[in-house]
Amino acid sequence: MQPLRDETFRRITALMHGAIGLSFNESKKPLVSSRLAPRVQKLGMDGYDAYIDLISRPDSGGEFQMAVDLLTTNETYFFREPAHFDMLERELSALKPSSVAVWSAASSFGDEAYSTAMLLADLQAQGRIGSAWSVLGTDISDRVLRSAIEAIYPEERLRNVSPTRMRRHCLRGEGRSEGMAQVGQELRRHVRFGQLNLCRPIEKLGPFDVVFLRNVLIYFDVPTKVAVVDRVLAELRPGGLFFIGTAEGRVPCSTPLQTLAPGAFRKVA
Numbered sequence: 254m255q256p257l258r259d260e261t262f263r264r265i266t267a268l269m270h271g272a273i274g275l276s277f278n279e280s281k282k283p284l285v286s287s288r289l290a291p292r293v294q295k296l297g298m299d300g301y302d303a304y305i306d307l308i309s310r311p312d313s314g315g316e317f318q319m320a321v322d323l324l325t326t327n328e329t330y331f332f333r334e335p336a337h338f339d340m341l342e343r344e345l346s347a348l349k350p351s352s353v354a355v356w357s358a359a360s361s362f363g364d365e366a367y368s369t370a371m372l373l374a375d376l377q378a379q380g381r382i383g384s385a386w387s388v389l390g391t392d393i394s395d396r397v398l399r400s401a402i403e404a405i406y407p408e409e410r411l412r413n414v415s416p417t418r419m420r421r422h423c424l425r426g427e428g429r430s431e432g433m434a435q436v437g438q439e440l441r442r443h444v445r446f447g448q449l450n451l452c453r454p455i456e457k458l459g460p461f462d463v464v465f466l467r468n469v470l471i472y473f474d475v476p477t478k479v480a481v482v483d484r485v486l487a488e489l490r491p492g493g494l495f496f497i498g499t500a501e502g503r504v505p506c507s508t509p510l511q512t513l514a515p516g517a518f519r520k521v522a
């Protein structure tokens with residue numbers, strides 16, 4: 254197969270930046286090339302030019318989405334960065350709200366949304382919050398969203414879920430499904446998923462009490478990060494909690510935030 258030419262690399266990065274805010278500098282050329290190569294070969298194309306021609310077409314038959322999936326990582330797992338869930342538990346236990354609305358704004362396969370749902374269901378059972386709680390998970394990728402709705406996971410991804418929570422909220426697979434678990438129906442009733450591109454204007458979704466925007470800002474350049482964070486924070490009620498990945502540094506935005514802990518903030522009222 255022909256190597257990825259500089260001009261073709263620039264076409265790919267311009268397309269991805271314009272459509273979904275992904276930002277790749279020159280140093281990412283080997284990564285882009287190695288992630289797309291197996292797909293280009295599988296489609297029987299002799300080079301990247303034909304592939305970019307295909308994904309640039311509005312009728313690319315889902316191939317644009319496939320390219321997005323190949324160029325981003327959907328890695329996630331239950332109760333990732335547990336300090337954020339501990340903070341949420343402390344906050345809600347102190348406030349005892351009758352309703353809680355949470356948004357997992359780059360939900361990937363749904364692990365973050367269902368982790369939150371497990372926590373909220375347990376708090377409700379203990380009388381620390383009311384019954385009107387809900388979680389919305391959104392992502393750009395319809396592949397991960399379809400999987401999130403099914404809510405079936407390899408048990409490895411549930412390694413941070415306590416045995417009590419596993420028993421209460423998950424059905425363990427048997428026979429051919431051994432090693433897999435499905436989130437129970439009762440919990441799934443409180444969780445919805447939908448497709449949303451964070452780089453486009455957001456139709457009114459909130460106000461939410463809590464927003465997770467974790468481990469997605471890494472893909473964006475600084476102006477895109479600022480626009481995305483401000484757009485997402487417009488859906489968070491004043492005083493609400495906002496989480497990004499603990500390794501993602503400072504939050505670039507113009508919305509006033511109070512820093513609580515690494516990756517954890519409160520929207521200033």
Ligand SMILES: C[S@@+](CC[C@H](N)C(=O)[O-])C[C@H]1O[C@@H](n2cnc3c(N)ncnc32)[C@H](O)[C@@H]1O
Binds near residue numbers: 274452472
């Ligand atoms: C690494 S996962 C983060 C999952 C979860 N928040 C966590 O921290 O475990 C990043 C997700 O961001 C999604 N994503 C990338 N660009 C996006 C965009 N412009 N709009 C919405 N989601 C996007 C990807 O599809 C991927 O599922």
